[in-house]
Amino acid sequence: MIEGYVHGIEWTIKELFVYPNEFIYWSIQIVMYPYMTGLVAGAFVLSSLYHVFGQEDLKDLAKFALVFSFALLIVAPMPLMFHLQQPQRGVQVFFTPHFTSAISAFGIVFFTYSIIVATEIWFVYRKYFVEQALALKGKEGLGNTVMRLIYTTLTLGSYDISEEALHKDEKAIKILAGIGIPVACFLHGYAGFIFGSVKANALWMTPLMPVIFIMSAIVSGIALCMLTYIVIMEWKKFRIKTSKRPWEVTAEEVAGVELNLMRKTSKYLLGFMVAAITLELLDIVFRGYTAVKSWDILRTIIYGKDFFNIFILQYTFGNLLPFLMLLMPRPTVRRLVVALSLVLFGVFMMRWNVVIGGQAFSLTFAGYMHYKLPFWPHNIETYKEGFWGAFTIGVMPFVLFWGINKIVPSLKYK
Amino acid sequence: MRQTRRDFLKTITRGAVVSALPLGAFKFLSPKEARAAVESTNVRWGFLVDTYKCVGCGFCVKACKLENEVPYDAPVTRTWVERYVILKNGKMLADTPMGGRDGFTEQKVQEQDVPPKDIAKAFFVPKLCNQCENPPCVQVCPVGATYQRADGVVLVDRSWCIGCGYCIMACPYGVRFFHPVYRTAEKCTFCIHRLVKGMNTACVDACPFGARKVGNLKDPNDPVTKVVLNERVAVLKPEYGTKPQAFYIGLDENVR
C-alpha cells in the first residue's frame, strides 16, 4: 500500500528508461485550458472583425460571438482549477504573482480582458437594457419584477438613449473592440508562451508556439461560433415550421440569411487555417532540418508513436478534409456542420498533441510515457483529470451562454 | 541609541532595495541579484558524486526517504540511483527500479537478459537536485512558492504551493514530483535542516563507500571545493544553462 496519492500514476504507462519521478503531470485539463482560452480569443476576434474593421457581412454573427466569448471566458480558468493540486490556493496567483512565471500573468490578463468584454457588451446592449427596464415598469408578476430589477441594475443608472448618446456608445464599442484584439491575442499567445518557454521540454520549446497558438485559437473560435450559430438557427427554423403561431420571418428567410452569413464567415476561417497550418508545418520541418540532440526521440514520437494522432487525426481529419469541404462551392448546412466539427476536433487534437505529446517521451530521451485517459472515475482525481472532467468543462460554456442569453439576447437580428 | 554612519548607510541601502523590488520584478532582476544587495553569505552548498565509488546499494535512497518522510513505497523519490549497461555494440540500457531503493539485484536490465560477455561497461549514477545556480523551477513558479536561499539551496514552501506542476515540467533533470501526502511540489533539499546544524545530508551519511559528498563551494579548503577546483568534474545537461551545482567525477557520455 502506498501512503498518500502519487499524482499521475493512474494514467501514465512508462516504457524503457524513464526517471522515477516522471509522470504525465499535465493531463487532459491542460489540454482543455488552451483549448478554452483559444475559443475565447477566436470568438472575440470574430466579433471585432465587424466592430473594428467594419466587415458588415459579419454584423449578425458579431453580436452573438461577443456574448458567446463572454460565456467561454468565464469557463476558461476552470480547467486550471480542476488541474491544481491545491485549488483552494488558486487565488494566490493574484496575491503574490511571481512575474518571472508565465502563469502569473494569467490573473492580470484575464481580468483586464474580462472587463473589456463585459464593458463592450454593456455598451452594445445598453439601449436594450434601458428599453426593457422602461417597458417592464409597472408590470405585475414575480417574473417581471425580477427581470425589471435585473435590467434596472444593468442600466447602471444611465437612461440616456438619444441619438447622440448612442453614437457615443458606438465609438466606445469600437475602441474597446480595438483594445480587445491585442489583449485577446495576448491572453492566448501567452498560453502558448507557457509551453514554448519550457526549455526542459524538447517538443514545446519554440518561439513559434505563441503564434501557432493564436492562429489555431482564432480558427477554433470562428468555427465554434459558426457551428453554434447554425445549430441555433436550425432550431429556430424547426420552431417556425412546427408552430402554429405566425412568425415575423419565414423559415426560408432564416435559411437564406444563415447560409449567406456562413459562406462569408468561412472565408475568414479558411484564411486563418492556412496561417495556422503553415506555421505548424514550418515548425516540424525546421526541427527535422536542424536535427538537434532531441530530434532522435522527437522523430520517434512524431513519425512513430503519435503518427496517427498527428498526421491522421489532426492534419487529415482536422485540417485537410474540412479545408476541402469548406472550399467546395455551394455549401449546405449539413456539409458545413461536418466541416466545422472537424475543424474543432482538429484544433483539439493539436492541443492534445502538444500537451500530451510533449510528455510522451522521457527527459532521458531514452524512454516513453503513454497517457491513458481515465474514463470512469473511481476517485476525485480520475474525475477531475479524466474524460468526465473534461466533458464538464466542455458543456459549461453552452449552459452559461443559455443563461446569459436570457438577459442579453444576442440572437435577435434586424 | 547612536546610529553610526555605517548603520545609516545600511538602512538606506536596504530601504532603496526594498522599494526597488517591485520594479525589479519587471526588469527580470534575478532574485539572487536583489538579495545580494541586502545580504551576502559565505556559504554556497554544492554536491560531489564520485560515480566510480557507487555500487548501487541504494542505501542513500532508503535513508533519504526515511529522513525526509517521502512515503516509502511510492515510486517517487528525492534522490535515486541509475544503472547503466553499455553493450559492446554501443547500445545503452538503463534502469532505476523504485529509484534503486532496494539495490540492483535483478540481472535483467530494461526487462532484457544481458549476457555478461556482451557488456562493454556498466556503472551506477546517483542523482539528486542540482541546486542550480540558474534554476528554471524557481523562475516558472507563478506564486513564488519555490525559491532559492542565499546559500543556493532551492526549496518549496508547502504552505504556499498551489500544485500547478509548472516547476516539475521546468526541471530538466526530473527531480521534482508531487508529494503523495502533502500534494505539493517536492524535491531534494540537500537536507538543509541538517546542514544548518553542521551535519551531513542523510544520503551522504548513509553511503558506505563515500560516493556522495556535500560541501561549501565558497570555502576553498572544503574537500568538495578542492575536488571541483582541481580535478576533472562534469555536470549533468549543461546545455540547459541551469548551471548545476552537483558535480560528478567520472561522468560517462551515456548518462542522461
Ligand code: SF4
Ligand atoms: S535540478 Fe531541477 S529542481 Fe533542482 S534546482 Fe535545478 S531545475 Fe530546480
Ligand code: SF4
Ligand atoms: S507546483 Fe507549487 S512550487 Fe511548483 S510551480 Fe506550481 S506553485 Fe510553484
